[in-house]
Amino acid sequence: MMDEPLAHMVTVDATGLQEVPPVTRESDDFTTTPTALEITRATPATPLYVRVTAQLEPASDAGDGAVRIALSDPSGDSIQYSDSATVEEGTGIRTTGWSKVPADCNGGTARLCVSNARVTAITLELAIRNDV
Numbered sequence: 504m505m506d507e508p509l510a511h512m513v514t515v516d517a518t519g520l521q522e523v524p525p526v527t528r529e530s531d532d533f534t535t536t537p538t539a540l541e542i543t544r545a546t547p548a549t550p551l552y553v554r555v556t557a558q559l560e561p562a563s564d565a566g567d568g569a570v571r572i573a574l575s576d577p578s579g580d581s582i583q584y585s586d587s588a589t590v591e592e593g594t595g596i597r598t599t600g601w602s603k604v605p606a607d608c609n610g611g612t613a614r615l616c617v618s619n620a621r622v623t624a625i626t627l628e629l630a631i632r633n634d635v
Contacts, residue, residue, distance in 0.1 A: 533584075533616040535573060540613045540627040542574070547606035552632045553613045555588065556598045559620035568620025570597050572627075577610035584616070601632060 544551045559568040572585040583605065588597035604613070615625055 533569070533571060533618045536615045536617055536622065538615040538622075538625050538627065540629060542604055542608050542611050542613055542629065544604075544609050544631075547609065550632055551604040552601040552630050553585070553604055554599045554601050554628050554630075555585075555613075555615055556596060556626045556628075557588065557615065557617070557622050558594075558596050558624035559617070560595075560623050568597070569618045570599070570620075570622070571616050572599060572602060573614045573616050574602070574604060574608045575611040575614070576607050579611070581607065583608070601630070604629075 540553070542551070542553075553572055553574065555570060555572050557570045559570070569587045571587045574583045574585070575581065585599050585602040588599040613627060613629065615622070615627065
């Protein structure tokens with residue numbers, strides 16, 4: 504398996520950074536942030552994948568905070584969620600695995616969702632991958 508995708512688009516966006524402390528929620532209760540990446544592919548058959556890397560505060564390796572991706576179609580009516588991100592030990596940084604973007608999400612958005620943490624840095628990535 505290759506580490507890097509064949510084609511890659513990255514956005515590093517500060518619009519979704521939260522300036523207020525997190526609200527304590529149930530572990531499966533996520534809030535959608537303003538950070539989003541538009542999903543555009545050439546054809547429905549294009550193997551498009553998305554992932555997010557987020558620095559959370561407090562920078563804890565415990566399961567205190569979580570992030571995931573919400574994938575929506577152009578109308579916003581159909582939303583699918585990725586698995587929650589795993590923490591990179593010793594850093595407090597959470598990274599989701601690569602999630603396949605369904606064809607009906609073409610023209611929609613990939614949006615960051617967060618639970619029990621304040622997001623201080625975000626990287627959303629869309630990639631065409633033939634190696635997954």
